[in-house]
Amino acid sequence: MSHEILLTQLLYGSAGLLFFLLGAWSFISHEPLWRKLIALNIMGAGVFHVLVAVAYRGLDTPPDPVPHALVLTGIVVAVSATALALAFGRRLDREAPEHASDAHGGVDDREDGTHA
Amino acid sequence: MLDPLALAVALPLLGALLVTMLPGWSRTLGMLTALATTGVALWLTVTVWSGEGLRSDLGGWGVPLGIGLRADGLAAALVAMANLVALAISINATGYFGAAESSRKFWPLWLLLWTALNGLFLAADLFNLYVMLELLGLSAAALGALTGTREAAEANLRYLLVGLLGSMTYLLGVALLYTAYGVLDLELVAEALTPGPVAWSALALMVGGLLLKSALFPLHFWLPPAHANAPAPVSAALSALVVKAAIYLVLRLWLDLFDGIVTLPAAMLLGLLGAGAVLWGSWRALRAERLKLLAAYSTVAQIGYLFLFLPLLTAAPDGDTRERLLTALVLLALTHGFAKAGFFLAAGLVQKSTGHDRIRELGGAAQSLPAATFTIGLAGVALIGLPPSGTFFAKWILVGQAIALGQWWWALVAMAGTLLAAAYVFRVLARAFNREPTPKCFLTDPRTEIPALLLAALSALGVGLAAQPIAVLLGAGV
Numbered sequence: 001m002s003h004e005i006l007l008t009q010l011l012y013g014s015a016g017l018l019f020f021l022l023g024a025w026s027f028i029s030h031e032p033l034w035r036k037l038i039a040l041n042i043m044g045a046g047v048f049h050v051l052v053a054v055a056y057r058g059l060d061t062p063p064d065p066v067p068h069a070l071v072l073t074g075i076v077v078a079v080s081a082t083a084l085a086l087a088f089g090r091r092l093d094r095e096a097p098e099h100a101s102d103a104h105g106g107v108d109d110r111e112d113g114t115h116a
Numbered sequence: 117m118l119d120p121l122a123l124a125v126a127l128p129l130l131g132a133l134l135v136t137m138l139p140g141w142s143r144t145l146g147m148l149t150a151l152a153t154t155g156v157a158l159w160l161t162v163t164v165w166s167g168e169g170l171r172s173d174l175g176g177w178g179v180p181l182g183i184g185l186r187a188d189g190l191a192a193a194l195v196a197m198a199n200l201v202a203l204a205i206s207i208n209a210t211g212y213f214g215a216a217e218s219s220r221k222f223w224p225l226w227l228l229l230w231t232a233l234n235g236l237f238l239a240a241d242l243f244n245l246y247v248m249l250e251l252l253g254l255s256a257a258a259l260g261a262l263t264g265t266r267e268a269a270e271a272n273l274r275y276l277l278v279g280l281l282g283s284m285t286y287l288l289g290v291a292l293l294y295t296a297y298g299v300l301d302l303e304l305v306a307e308a309l310t311p312g313p314v315a316w317s318a319l320a321l322m323v324g325g326l327l328l329k330s331a332l333f334p335l336h337f338w339l340p341p342a343h344a345n346a347p348a349p350v351s352a353a354l355s356a357l358v359v360k361a362a363i364y365l366v367l368r369l370w371l372d373l374f375d376g377i378v379t380l381p382a383a384m385l386l387g388l389l390g391a392g393a394v395l396w397g398s399w400r401a402l403r404a405e406r407l408k409l410l411a412a413y414s415t416v417a418q419i420g421y422l423f424l425f426l427p428l429l430t431a432a433p434d435g436d437t438r439e440r441l442l443t444a445l446v447l448l449a450l451t452h453g454f455a456k457a458g459f460f461l462a463a464g465l466v467q468k469s470t471g472h473d474r475i476r477e478l479g480g481a482a483q484s485l486p487a488a489t490f491t492i493g494l495a496g497v498a499l500i501g502l503p504p505s506g507t508f509f510a511k512w513i514l515v516g517q518a519i520a521l522g523q524w525w526w527a528l529v530a531m532a533g534t535l536l537a538a539a540y541v542f543r544v545l546a547r548a549f550n551r552e553p554t555p556k557c558f559l560t561d562p563r564t565e566i567p568a569l570l571l572a573a574l575s576a577l578g579v580g581l582a583a584q585p586i587a588v589l590l591g592a593g594v
Contacts, residue, residue: 020288036277040280040284047287047291050292051291065181066294070243074246088257091269092269
């Protein structure tokens with residue numbers, strides 16, 4: 001039984017590592033924001049995969065709750081981060097680049113553009 | 117019973133919720149929270165200084181399930197610095213933002229950032245460190261883009277993405293450690309760690325991710341635009357505090373957690389990157405055309421100094437030498453925190469009153485703002501490392517120990533960096549001595565100038581003279 005658990009864990013864990021590496025590669029090699037964000041979320045999914053695999057203790061034993069709590073918290077963090085990045089992206093899309101040439105370095109109390 | 121550890125994290129969080137609910141009162145509530153939090157932080161530091169390390173398990177749940185907070189000397193020193201700087205920034209922000217719309221957006225994010233800072237310095241386990249790190253990154257990126265300009269949004273989007281990449285990498289390291297040892301508490305992990313592939317991979321992943329966040333050369337590319345385009349109080353917080361938090365975490369891992377695992381070649385690599393940061397950051401600061409960009413590149417250089425200590429700390433035998441090096445490192449970090457915050461606040465005032473911060477055209481403007489110029493001068497004393505600033509003592513020990521430990525090349529880097537720093541500080545100050553009529557009044561805008569001035573004075577005079585108590589604090593509560 002313990003041998004089977006180990007094999008399952010190994011399979012899921014290494015799939016998680018593979019996800020992480022694929023995400024990291026994609027994050028570095030692609031320019032568009034949405035591709036970077038998807039890549040980051042895949043990296044995150046990879047880490048969560050590893051943690052879920054660690055928690056598994058066979059079908060008869062309840063799983064270790066600590067990694068599950070970590071994954072839940074991690075998902076909340078990842079969602080908020082993605083939302084903030086998308087808000088930035090929308091802000092950048094709304095204004096064509098040539099508009100902003102006069103704002104170079106200016107610090108003013110303009111309406112901030114990050115409502116999400 | 118009142119617990120300074122829990123209060124230091126809970127008070128700013130409570131304040132953040134209150135200012136979000138009552139935006140009309142944000143300035144008053146924000147300032148009250150700032151005062152209360154700083155009071156608690158100083159109480160915490162004094163408690164640790166008087167000899168007891170603090171540790172508390174929130175809600176009575178102990179390890180391994182509960183969330184623990186703890187403070188030793190290193191944490192307490194940084195908490196004291198961060199909260200004093202944050203208080204000065206808060207006072208400055210009441211004047212800088214006034215009652216404008218952006219003031220209402222500033223306070224909730226700022227108090228969240230403060231929560232994350234205190235939480236990060238006090239967290240006792242690897243996962244809470246991750247959560248605080250993310251909270252810090254998110255609130256810092258949102259604050260940095262408060263001006264709403266396109267440059268600010270671009271710079272902070274890059275900062276956010278780089279930060280996320282860094283914290284994901286850190287989290288994978290945490291997952292590896294949990295897989296191998298089944299514990300997350302810093303002390304328990306440190307006890308369980310044995311040299312081997314798992315420990316090495318975890319070390320590489322965690323420190324690598326944090327290097328991205330602490331902007332060590334050549335991973336600093338995101339820092340100058342993000343710090344130079346934020347509103348002045350936010351730039352001060354980003355440069356003086358947020359970057360320090362990531363470096364604090366690197367130190368924690370390097371010195372406490374992976375103490376038996378780290379090797380001299382790895383430390384040499386980090387020292388080499390630090391040397392690159394000192395030289396490249398100082399050079400770019402010298403060539404910068406804008407005051408805030410100069411300050412941001414100077415931050416890149418000062419981060420480099422902190423990493424120069426790692427190869428020395430790793431090579432030093434346990435005991436006296438190591439303690440002196442650690443004291444010097446903390447002195448440098450504290451001095452830079454005060455100095456850079458003061459510098460950025462003063463630069464913000466210059467920018468606000470002249471409408472630009474181009475160094476070339478600074479002449480008359482700098483002269484009409486005596487207090488701001490004096491602040492930049494004092495902060496400059498600390499950045500260069502003239503006596504009696506903390507930087508002076510830190511560099512003195514750095515150079516002395518580098519030669520004593522046979523790693524003399526770091527001494528050369530520190531000296532070259534000092535020369536370059538003198539050049540970029542005097543380049544700004546030289547503009548202030550034009551022949552223009554000197555105003556009669558020293559202070560122009562007390563609410564923004566006095567906090568900046570106090571921070572700079574503290575960096576140039578206070579930290580260096582307080583080196584002895586700081587050394588005592590660092591030795592306490594370990």
